[in-house]
Amino acid sequence: MIGKALITGAGGFVGKRLTAHLLSEGWEVVCSGFPSGDGMLPCDVTDPASIEALLAQAQGITHVFHLGAIAFVPDANQNPTRAMDVNLNGTINLCQALQKLSPSPRLIFIGSAEAYGIPVFLPMTEEHPLNPNNVYSISKAAADHYCACLSRTGALDIVRMRPFNHSGPGQSDQFVLSSFARQIAEIEAGQADAVVRVGNLDAARDFLHVDDVLRAYAAVALQAPAGEVYNVCANRGYKIQEALDRLLSLSSVAIRVEQDPARLRPSDVPEVRGSHDKLTAATGWQPEIEFNDLLASLLAYWRDTVSGGTENA
Numbered sequence: 001m002i003g004k005a006l007i008t009g010a011g012g013f014v015g016k017r018l019t020a021h022l023l024s025e026g027w028e029v030v031c032s033g034f035p036s037g038d039g040m041l042p043c044d045v046t047d048p049a050s051i052e053a054l055l056a057q058a059q060g061i062t063h064v065f066h067l068g069a070i071a072f073v074p075d076a077n078q079n080p081t082r083a084m085d086v087n088l089n090g091t092i093n094l095c096q097a098l099q100k101l102s103p104s105p106r107l108i109f110i111g112s113a114e115a116y117g118i119p120v121f122l123p124m125t126e127e128h129p130l131n132p133n134n135v136y137s138i139s140k141a142a143a144d145h146y147c148a149c150l151s152r153t154g155a156l157d158i159v160r161m162r163p164f165n166h167s168g169p170g171q172s173d174q175f176v177l178s179s180f181a182r183q184i185a186e187i188e189a190g191q192a193d194a195v196v197r198v199g200n201l202d203a204a205r206d207f208l209h210v211d212d213v214l215r216a217y218a219a220v221a222l223q224a225p226a227g228e229v230y231n232v233c234a235n236r237g238y239k240i241q242e243a244l245d246r247l248l249s250l251s252s253v254a255i256r257v258e259q260d261p262a263r264l265r266p267s268d269v270p271e272v273r274g275s276h277d278k279l280t281a282a283t284g285w286q287p288e289i290e291f292n293d294l295l296a297s298l299l300a301y302w303r304d305t306v307s308g309g310t311e312n313a
Contacts, residue, residue, distance in 0.1 A: 011031075013171045015033070021215070041057055045090030099156055107158045116130060117132050125278065144160055151226065161229070164274050169301035185302035200268050202241065204271040209293070228282070233273070234276075237271050
């Protein structure tokens with residue numbers, strides 16, 4: 001056994017895939033979530049007693065991957081109190097509980113590159129200032145700062161991660177690439193009019209396949225020095241228009257594109273692109289899955305889903 005990992009938010013898109021990845025690598029895994037699902041221990045990170053009960057059941061853990069969060073920007077903006085309670089206070093509650101364990105496990109805090117806000121320079125390194133510009137990114141930046149403070153004082157062994165955009169089969173269609181792929185699959189299946197509705201297509205984002213991101217989390221858990229922070233990114237920006245064009249090219253159906261004002265963000269950043277040089281130097285990690293393969297896998301997933309082959313995660 002490599003280690004015994006506790007995953008918070010294990011029922012989510014990334015949590016499910018991280019569980020499978022760690023098990024395939026020889027880890028023992030304890031899954032937790034709220035609400036809990038099959039094979040998961042219940043845990044509400046906003047309730048310290050719930051975390052204490054979880055840790056009492058998860059004996060002998062060596063690592064904690066903290067994925068439990070409200071991760072969709074509009075959801076956080078609509079309910080900022082809840083977003084702060086889960087993303088910031090939930091992290092504080094977890095850290096305080098972990099400090100009571102002896103020995104304390106390593107915490108891999110999953111933050112977000114959203115915390116950087118509008119780029120001051122590109123590509124963004126880990127030295128880029130945190131300047132969050134929405135409720136979600138504010139909550140993640142605050143939790144990131146809290147974890148950094150604990151690291152500096154030696155209170156807990158923490159490594160912080162700042163992943164950029166990532167997607168893959170099973171991701172909710174709340175997110176842009178998955179939304180495009182689902183709409184195309186439904187049109188192909190005759191379940192929708194031949195129109196893909198879009199937001200801002202001019203924005204450029206740094207996209208990775210989720211499986212590349214999982215490899216980074218696992219590598220950092222075992223190899224990175226305590227107290228460090230790492231970007232997880234492709235070091236390349238793709239315009240949303242380019243992503244849509246590539247997905248449309250994979251379909252033989254004639255499809256129109258229409259802008260939907262409801263899909264536009266009031267504070268959209270024109271370009272986001274990061275550097276993974278620090279992560280690569282520490283662990284040897286490199287992105288492996290091509291952007292075209294990411295898009296093709298998304299479209300294949302949604303084709304299967306809308307035809308009744310799978311259920312949306």
